[in-house]
Amino acid sequence: MIEEIMQLRKEDLLLNPTSRVPVALCLDVSGSMTGNPINELNEGICLFFDALHGDEVAKASVEVAIVTFSDRAEINLDFQGLDRIEAPPVLTAGGTTDLGGGVNRALNVLETRKNEYKQAGIDYFQPWLVLMTDGQPTTGKHPSASTRTLDLEAQGKLVVFPIGVGSSADMNVLSMFSKKRQPLRLRCLNFPEFFEWLSKSVVKVSHSRPGENVQTDVGGIKGWAEI
């Protein structure tokens, strides 16, 4: 079975000439997300995948990984061709908030995928990291994870979207993860709208070519978030 998966991963890499946009979703699934928040988040992710499936270029170009963090960080979905994914994993909430561990894991996954692209000779766009949390980190790993993230961002090798969920999200901690983008706070659990915006932006990128400057529509962001 593992060989089978490896084989599929190789095919995805080698047979597809399209430039890739790797997107890592790094999501807080701690206990405080239980109930409505996690349901809304799941719905938002489904919407995201549907929107990407609806665009032929994005389908060949965008690759999504999902890393969740609570007591520990976990890879819920690894990078692969979008058309392999029947439905995204359903996330469940519970536990503490190892935010730093989550970010490190997400960065590792991105790094691995980038190396795979390079080895195969595939063009790719700057990877995206979407970081969402609704509270405060419960471990002390986040300062080092933040340094790593900021370094990549400063070198132009990562686009970071720090997102606070609800009123108790610690915006100061989130602001440690990007110097270029202020963290945004989601108003009343507006996940679907956020993911709709995210899919539009990433589709826009997938239609351009690596190295081209793509303006993401921040005006669209203001509709659902407050800075």
Added chain:
Amino acid sequence: MVGQIGHTRIRQALYSYKILADTSFLMQPGFLQFAAENGNLICRNPILVSRLVLNEVYQLCKSRNAQKQNAAKRTLDILTDLLRRGYVEVRHEASDEYADLVIQRVVEQHLLTHDFLVLTNDVSLMEDLYAKKQKKSVQSSRDLIVAKLHGASQKLEIFIPKRTTVNHSCKSLAGTSSPRGFPKPFAATTTLSSSFDSKLNACTTMKSGDQVHLSDGSVVTLGKELAHGGEGTVFEITGSDEVCKIYHVDKLTSDREQKVRLMMTRKLSAPAICWPSASVLDKHRVFRGYVMPRASGKPLAHGLFVPKSWLEENPVWNRQHSVRFAINILERISYLHRLNVLLGDINPLNILVKDENTIYFVDCDSYQIEGFPCPVGTVNFTAPEIQKVDFQTFLRAPEHELFAVATLLFMILMPGKAPYSHQGGESGYRNIQEMHFPYPLGGNHSDGVPLGPWRFCWSHLTFGIKEAFYKNFHSDHRHQPRVKLGEWLKLLRDYEKLLNLPKHAYHGPKRQIGFDLSILPQNLRIVAGQENVPGDNGQTDMGKEFCKLRVAHARKGSLGRQLSTLNNKPFVRKPISIKSQAQGYAHSRPTVKRPYTFHQNVVPKKTSGFLGFLKRFFR
């Protein structure tokens, strides 16, 4: 204004013409300023200087005239620096004896094949050169510009000879005579339109059901909205086969109107080009857009350039179709070039494909026509010498277009793969700037060919085609003329003939002698006499290629889920009731087309993956 036009023309020459300079020019006090201001251009297209000129400057350093001596020393310092930076290159031929004559000889020798910008402050050289140009212009469509640094201001200006009249726009893509029935070519202009661009006074947004006036006097009704883009919206016209593009109100400018009106002066006989046939006016008679033929099909970017899905939809499509398709595209581009129209923004979203013979060129209003530039472009199709230059500020040269054409052809024959994608590559922009072309040619070694079917695709091209790509893309050929449309057409027609001969072509995936007709072949091409590859244990080259790739193990956490996908156990989604529009999406989910569903028909182990995939399409 004249200065402005001259400036644009000189900048364009600095991009792509051969630049020659003599001693009189290099000794001017304004030379350093000139080099500094144009460093971004001449770093890619260096000034060529004869070694005799350097000798002259060196001799002048010993002059007794203190002023001359200082000027010469200064020039020598600057030249040394520019040589080190690669802004200046020294050339010499054994037969060169007198510095004055070198430039004349070089221009005379190469004016049939190159455009020249000669930098000199020597009036007699200027006059001589223009006289030569006049004589040659009968046979040559090449351009020659002579420019000097103006005495007082030390600004660069184009030299205009007294008494003789010189046609500055002599550079032409069109032949001297136009065939019968062929529209009159547009003027071949090398200067940017200097008209004053202003916004048009329109406020209401057009919608379907609105009545509009056409420039032929008729009134029509806008039908269904067909497409919506950054510049405008395309509507059906009720009761007509044609459609119209209505610009967004904020994109309406006098330049657009003039350009469309200019385009309408020619009726094109090639139906596949969605060329304006009439302009659209609102009830206040303000220009709002234009009428054009209706296109159909799928953008190339969504079609052949995503080969896996393309083959799923068009299982019979093979190399013969791709080559015919490429020839059809080239013929249309060549038709436009004969009209002195450059497409400018050649890109796979502007070409719609129904089948290899039914192709539509859309977004024609962006073409470069006379002084109207093509204001847009994408990185991958932009020649290295004009990367990161604002497309609104200059007119593209045919050489720039040839780079885009070569890229398009490459991506048709190597379905979807960009020419500069290579192992360890960086951004598309960097790859193009460095001209790192990874594919091998003859004795030249490959350098980082992408893994996958691409090296096999490459090997199944003819040597002539490979060589032509090499000339366009490889850094060994930087600054050299690119392959012309006529040459491409010949190469592709020859290739097509070969592919139609059974003894030269076969259907994969088994290893055979000849050209594999699959667009994603699994083996390197085998020529007669090389059939027996040592160590060939029945495995395809593609199989070996797969072994080379080290992909990360599917990691813990994701593994379980991926396994469950393969075991035909789709994830169970909890029903969620929320009032957002997400629900609409959730319900539409089962209708989303998923052509590549391994989990639904669990494939036997050995034929799964790539083999299984190929079996479905090639057997």
